[in-house]
Amino acid sequence: MPYTFEDAPLEVSAEPQIKDGITWVPLRSLAQAMGANVDWDPDNRVAILYLGERIATFTINNATANVDGQEITLRAAPYLDNGDTWVPARFFQDALGFGLQVDRERNLVQFSNPA
Amino acid sequence: MKTTQSQHWTKWLGTGAILLVGVAGCADRNKNGQPDSPATSGQINNAVENAGEAATNVASKAGQAASNAADSFGNAAKNLDDAATITPKVKTALGNSPVLKGSNIDVDTTDQSVTLTGSVKNAAQSKLAEATAKKNAPGYKIVNKIKVSGGASPVKKKS
Numbered sequence: 001m002p003y004t005f006e007d008a009p010l011e012v013s014a015e016p017q018i019k020d021g022i023t024w025v026p027l028r029s030l031a032q033a034m035g036a037n038v039d040w041d042p043d044n045r046v047a048i049l050y051l052g053e054r055i056a057t058f059t060i061n062n063a064t065a066n067v068d069g070q071e072i073t074l075r076a077a078p079y080l081d082n083g084d085t086w087v088p089a090r091f092f093q094d095a096l097g098f099g100l101q102v103d104r105e106r107n108l109v110q111f112s113n114p115a
Numbered sequence: 116m117k118t119t120q121s122q123h124w125t126k127w128l129g130t131g132a133i134l135l136v137g138v139a140g141c142a143d144r145n146k147n148g149q150p151d152s153p154a155t156s157g158q159i160n161n162a163v164e165n166a167g168e169a170a171t172n173v174a175s176k177a178g179q180a181a182s183n184a185a186d187s188f189g190n191a192a193k194n195l196d197d198a199a200t201i202t203p204k205v206k207t208a209l210g211n212s213p214v215l216k217g218s219n220i221d222v223d224t225t226d227q228s229v230t231l232t233g234s235v236k237n238a239a240q241s242k243l244a245e246a247t248a249k250k251n252a253p254g255y256k257i258v259n260k261i262k263v264s265g266g267a268s269p270v271k272k273k274s
Contacts, residue, residue: 039239046214048243055246057214068250069211 005034005111014082016089016102016109022075023102025092025109026084027058034111038085047078047085054096058087067095198224201252205229208251214243220261222248230258238263 003010003025013029027047028038036051049056056067063077065087072095075088089109093100099112201224209215209222218240220233229252235241245259 039242041214041237041239043236044214048239050246053250055250059213066213069208
């Protein structure tokens, strides 16, 4: 599998995508594999991530996300593809503090618990 | 405040004890005011002892009552303080959310619960409002009475 968490493989519906030098991951599928939940607000076209106590919102085509009430700037704006919201993999590291290793040659994305 | 009330009670009870001693000393008097049989020193000592004990008990109860009243007052003040703090905190958090910004959600904090009322367009917004309130009011029970009015037509669930 192209995704691992603490070296354990994660069941994620789609492989990472690389666009414009950014590694993208499918939010809902990845979050569910990590034990989190994602809701979809169709009126605002916003994906809402619930990860433990953390709450993050992603607006499609908007590079500004909101994490626990604070605005953060993503490396690029999330987009919809194949029924999932795609976000930069680095979000998990930059905003949530997870460890992240991206091996583009092997198309491998490795997460680890926040330090 | 507790000490002042206790001292006040003790002062009055001390006076009561002295009166009781006086009454004891006047025991068994005839209609001319003369004692039928003079009170013995043992009887007087017992009366003094009993009066002192009664004074101590009442003073103790008064002190406890004052302490309870102070605690109740403190708790009430704390609840008011919490309500005054929690409501704007939750409202601010709801307003900071790009999803809930501009929504018609009211927040009411009472004792140990936060009640959300109003309306939003879909279930995801209602759930987010509840989660946001929970995050910003730790230890409080969140009562979600938000009505989902319906916004965009239902679509296949995406994320």
